[in-house]
Amino acid sequence: MKKTLGILLVATLTLTACGRVRDSAINPFNWFGGSETVETSEEEVNPLIPVKKDSILNREPVTYRGTPVADLTTLKIERVAGGAIVRVKGVASSQGSFDVRLEPENEDLIPVKGVLTYTLLAVQPPGFRQGPARSREITAAAFLTNQQLASVRTIRVVGANKTLQSRR
Structure with missing residues (x-):
């Protein structure tokens, strides 16, 4: 009983001290103060918005340094909802290949003669x-919608030494 009363008394004193800490510098919520409205002129630059030339989105396009892969082993066209995955x-x-891409040769994915x-x-x-062939294997895929597949009769993938194709 005496322990419970002591704990209750300490908790009450601690809780009442919170009223004084609320407005003091000890409270981390008071470190930056409240917000205020400030008028901005058109010439003033917002420091939180990056300048367009330094923006990640507006960088100069980087040229892709990829080269055709030596040998192609498999080509699969898998039907999925809304289209197909090539x-x-x-x-x-050699080992260490990265940034693998399946680049279309046809402009705007419009088939030439199907x-x-x-x-x-x-x-x-x-x-x-x-190294062994297993350690040099790479895979890439591309999604084609049903509209893009409507006039396609053959899908061909070209590599450095081999070409694979699949027909309907």
């Missing part, structure tokens, strides 16, 4: 060892 697996000439052509590209840095 999935290609290839073997790069053929939609892609190229399997990857950035392949020099100086890496060749």
Whole structure:
């Protein structure tokens, strides 16, 4: 009983002290003060908004340094809701390939005589060892909508040494 009364008394004193801490500098919520409305002129620059030339979104376009992948092993077209996924697996000439892309050769994905052509590209840095084929495998995929597939009869994927295609 005496312990409970002591704990209750200490808790009450601590709680009443919070009223004094609320407006003091000890309280972290008071460190920056309240907000205020400030008029801005058109010439004033907001420091929170980056200048367009320094923006991540407005950088100069970087040229893609990818080269065609040496060998293509499999080409699969998998039907999914709303279209199809074109999935290609290839073997790069050396280990360490990255930034793998399946780039369309046709402008705006419009097939030429029913053929939609892609190229399997990857950035392949020099100086890496060749290693076993399993360690050099890379995969890329592209989604095509039903509207894009409407006039496509053949999908062709080009590599450096081999071309694979799939027909309807």
